[in-house]
Amino acid sequence: VMKLLLKAGADPNKIAEVKVDVAGPMKKLLEDEKAKGKKANKYMVKAYEDQIKKLPADNKITFTALQTAVSATNCKECIELLLNAGAKTEFRNALLGGNIIHEATSGWKSDEQRAKDMKTNMPYLENAGLILPVWYKNLDVSGLGTIYEIIQLLKAKGADIEALDNNKRTPLTGAVLQPTPNDEVIAALLDNGANIKATGMTLEETDFSKETSDAGKIKVRFDFPREGRNGNGGGYSANMDLLKAKPKRVALISFYVYDAGNGKAQGSTFAGSATTTAWRTSDFVGQTQANGFYNKSINELKSTFKENGIDLLTPTEFLDSEEKIEFYYGFNQESAKKEKTEFKMRGKMGTMVELSSLKASPSDKGYRPFFVANEPVDESIIANFQGGIFSANRKLTSSLGYDLANGLGVDAVVVVYIGTRKPKQTKDEYGVNTVVTMMLGPNPGKSEDSNPDAKNLGQFYCGTRTYYSSPLIFKLDKGLAGQYDGMANILKAHAAKMCKYVNGKEKDED
Numbered sequence: 001v002m003k004l005l006l007k008a009g010a011d012p013n014k015i016a017e018v019k020v021d022v023a024g025p026m027k028k029l030l031e032d033e034k035a036k037g038k039k040a041n042k043y044m045v046k047a048y049e050d051q052i053k054k055l056p057a058d059n060k061i062t063f064t065a066l067q068t069a070v071s072a073t074n075c076k077e078c079i080e081l082l083l084n085a086g087a088k089t090e091f092r093n094a095l096l097g098g099n100i101i102h103e104a105t106s107g108w109k110s111d112e113q114r115a116k117d118m119k120t121n122m123p124y125l126e127n128a129g130l131i132l133p134v135w136y137k138n139l140d141v142s143g144l145g146t147i148y149e150i151i152q153l154l155k156a157k158g159a160d161i162e163a164l165d166n167n168k169r170t171p172l173t174g175a176v177l178q179p180t181p182n183d184e185v186i187a188a189l190l191d192n193g194a195n196i197k198a199t200g201m202t203l204e205e206t207d208f209s210k211e212t213s214d215a216g217k218i219k220v221r222f223d224f225p226r227e228g229r230n231g232n233g234g235g236y237s238a239n240m241d242l243l244k245a246k247p248k249r250v251a252l253i254s255f256y257v258y259d260a261g262n263g264k265a266q267g268s269t270f271a272g273s274a275t276t277t278a279w280r281t282s283d284f285v286g287q288t289q290a291n292g293f294y295n296k297s298i299n300e301l302k303s304t305f306k307e308n309g310i311d312l313l314t315p316t317e318f319l320d321s322e323e324k325i326e327f328y329y330g331f332n333q334e335s336a337k338k339e340k341t342e343f344k345m346r347g348k349m350g351t352m353v354e355l356s357s358l359k360a361s362p363s364d365k366g367y368r369p370f371f372v373a374n375e376p377v378d379e380s381i382i383a384n385f386q387g388g389i390f391s392a393n394r395k396l397t398s399s400l401g402y403d404l405a406n407g408l409g410v411d412a413v414v415v416v417y418i419g420t421r422k423p424k425q426t427k428d429e430y431g432v433n434t435v436v437t438m439m440l441g442p443n444p445g446k447s448e449d450s451n452p453d454a455k456n457l458g459q460f461y462c463g464t465r466t467y468y469s470s471p472l473i474f475k476l477d478k479g480l481a482g483q484y485d486g487m488a489n490i491l492k493a494h495a496a497k498m499c500k501y502v503n504g505k506e507k508d509e510d
Contacts (some may be wrong), residue, residue, distance in 0.1 A: 002081050012087040018061050026052050054097070054166055061094050070100055070154070071107035074114065076145020076364070079153055089159040097166035098174070100159050104150050105171045105185045111363065112284050114141040146291055146363045148188040161194050170198045176480060184288040187481035191295060201480065208432055208474035212486025218493035222501070222508045223436065224463030225388035229508065233445020236392045238459040242444035246503050247411035247461070249311050250439065251318040253328075253404065254415040255298075256369040257281075257290040259358040261343055262378050262422065278343075278355040279425040286360035286420075289430065289475075292484035293418055294362035300488040301416075301495055308499030315366030318408050327407045329368070333400065336393035339371040359417075370400060372415050372438050380419050380434040382467045389463065394456045401440030401458025412441030412461055416491065421471040430482065431471025437494040438463045439502065462501045464494045 006012065030048040033040050066087040069078040083089075091100040098106070109117065118139070126132060155161055162170050169177070172194040175185045190196065196203050212218065228235025233242070261280040281289070298314070305312040319325045342356040357375075361367040373391045376384060384390055405413050419434035439461040446454040475482035500506035 002078055006081060006085045012065055012082045012085045015062050015064055018063070023052060051166075054095075064088075064091065067091055067100065067103055070150065071103040074108060074144055074147075074150070076149050076153070079145075079150055083153060083157050089154055089157050093165070097164075098171070099163040099165075100154055101151060101161055101163065101171045102165055102174060104147065104154060105175050105189065108147045108182065108185050110182075110184065110284050111142045111144075111287065114144075143364050146188070147185055148191060148291060148295055149364070151188050151192045155192055161189065161192060162198065170194065172196065173199045176201065181480075183285070183475070183481050184291070187288065187292050187484070190481055191292075191484075196480070199480075203480055203483075204476060206473050206476060206479070206483045208472040208486050209483045211468075211472050212489050215489035215492045218466060218490050220464050220466050220493045220497045221382075221386065222463065222497075223385050223389060223465035224438065224460040225392045226508065227388070228459060231445070233443055233451075233454075234456070236388070236394065236397055236456070236460055238441070238444055238461050240444070240461065240502060240504060244444070245411075247310055247439075247441060249313060249318075249410045250305070250412045250414055251313050251405070251408050251410040252301075252315075252416065253368065253400070253408075253413045254361070254370045254372075254417070255290075255294055255365070255367050256359050256361045256417050257286050257293065257420055258369075258375055258417045259286060259420050259422065260340070260375040260377050261355045261357055262425070263343070263353065263355070264425070276353045277425060278353040279422060280355060281358050281420060281422050281430060283358065283360065285428075285430070286358045287363060289418075289420060289482060289484075290360040290362050292482050293487045294365065296484040297487040297491045301491040304492045304495035305499060308496070308503060310499060310502075312414065312495075313410065318410060319366065324408055328404075331368075331404055331407070333370055333396075333404075335371060335391070335396040335399065337374075337391045337396065339391075340374045343377050369417075370415055372396070372400075372417070373436065375419050375434070379421065379469075379471070380467060382434075382465075382469075385465060392460070397440055397460060398456060398458040401460070402442050403458070405441055405458070412439050414439050416494075418487070423471055423473075427477045428475070429473055429477045430475040431468075431473040432487075433468060433471045435466040435487070435490050435494065436463070437465075437491070437498060439498060462498045464498050466490055466494070 026048060030045065030052065033045050033048065064087065066079065066082045069075055069082060089100045091103070093103065118141070122132060122137065151161070164170060165174065172186065172189045175181060175189060176199050225236035228237040229239055231239055259281040261278055263276065263278040302312045319328055340357065342354060344354050359369040361369050373385070373389045400413055405411070415438045417436050418432060419436070421431050421433045423429060423431060440458055441461050443454070443457050443459045446457060448457065474484065497506065501508060
């Protein structure tokens with residue numbers, strides 16, 4: 001609808017006016033405070049008086065379409081359409097004095113909250129006589145965009161990320177001082193260049209940031225079944241010497257954060273009491289982490305593959321036709337090993353707890369979280385994977401390495417997942433336990449034409465893993481936001497090692 005209106009000549013900068021009694025409520029609060037006499041809070045009285053002076057005398061609030069798109073709908077596509085049509089970012093809130101970035105951050109809601117609000121509001125809208133279309137009732141809010149992308153768009157069009165509101169607060173200061181600070185908003189502001197000094201706070205460096213500051217010091221191990229690497233097409237892994245043409249176009253089919261959960265059993269039968277608890281990263285926090293890690297690392301990951309002669313394609317690049325889009329999102333992955341999506345933990349005296357695992361892909365990027373390996377509960381264990389991942393099976397390798405790769409028209413596919421942990425149930429602290437990158441492709445030693453009965457038409461080309469025995473904390477309990485920068489160095493190291501092996505410049509002698 002917006003496209004049609006703008007094409008027909010609608011003015012994206014048209015100012016709308018709403019007349020409301022904005023001064024009345026504030027004057028009532030001032031009168032109530034003054035009525036307390038000597039007990040009145042002089043600071044509050046002064047604040048009310050100052051605020052009333054700044055209110056519009058005619059009781060009119062003005063706003064533009066861009067302000068509504070930014071503060072009310074959180075819709076990246078709408079904002080982009082308006083900006084490209086010439087919408088100006090020179091906006092000031094009539095009441096609080098904040099600019100367009102203040103509006104974006106103060107009005108931002110998580111996907112989870114937006115979906116919840118819509119569901120709650122639908123009955124009221126329908127009772128009011130509105131007929132809600134089916135597309136609105138079934139709207140997937142995860143595709144509306146991220147706060148990172150929206151701030152990036154506004155900043156690129158001239159919006160000042162350090163603008164001060166009437167209370168002399170930058171957007172970042174305002175976000176930090178919220179009753180419940182939103183980690184996603186704070187991280188998005190910091191990642192787009194907001195100055196933390198304006199908040200009067202410092203960003204304490206995490207162990208993850210310290211450990212991953214130098215790409216050359218990142219430890220990366222090969223992690224994929226080795227039995228077929230010197231054979232003639234048998235086994236789970238490919239003999240890359242049989243591959244006449246090295247992979248040039250490779251699809252990044254999955255990128256996700258993965259928390260298998262933590263559990264704790266306490267007490268004993270002899271003590272007469274026992275409790276069993278389980279916890280993991282919440283869906284909302286996991287989504288924020290997936291966005292943060294992806295935004296910080298995807299460019300480095302792609303460029304490292306490119307330096308080694310391989311184009312790593314994201315969904316917007318490899319889904320270049322309606323047929324491929326339908327194929328990718330309708331693809332039914334096969335595997336002879338069951339993916340563990342939940343766990344049960346038993347304690348003393350019959351206590352038991354169940355918990356589902358977390359898999360979160362970046363918002364609005366189109367990835368599917370395909371299954372390649374199960375991470376164990378409590379912590380990743382490197383011994384479980386070295387020499388061949390536990391989940392390896394011919395159905396999995398043929399499904400992803402052959403069927404999916406061929407259907408997408410690429411030479412191979414890549415899956416990246418980041419195993420995270422919330423070490424303590426009562427602390428909002430999160431760490432990276434492991435990072436895994438897997439490449440799968442068609443078996444160079446067998447094909448449907450040469451061997452129609454072959455069960456391993458797809459194979460592992462290479463797998464790499466970075467492992468930390470104790471999760472490296474990237475988000476401190478009292479920290480402003482998660483520190484995701486180091487993931488770029490980790491995935492750069494993964495890509496370099498993987499490409500050297502696939503291109504025949506490095507041998508796996510383990």
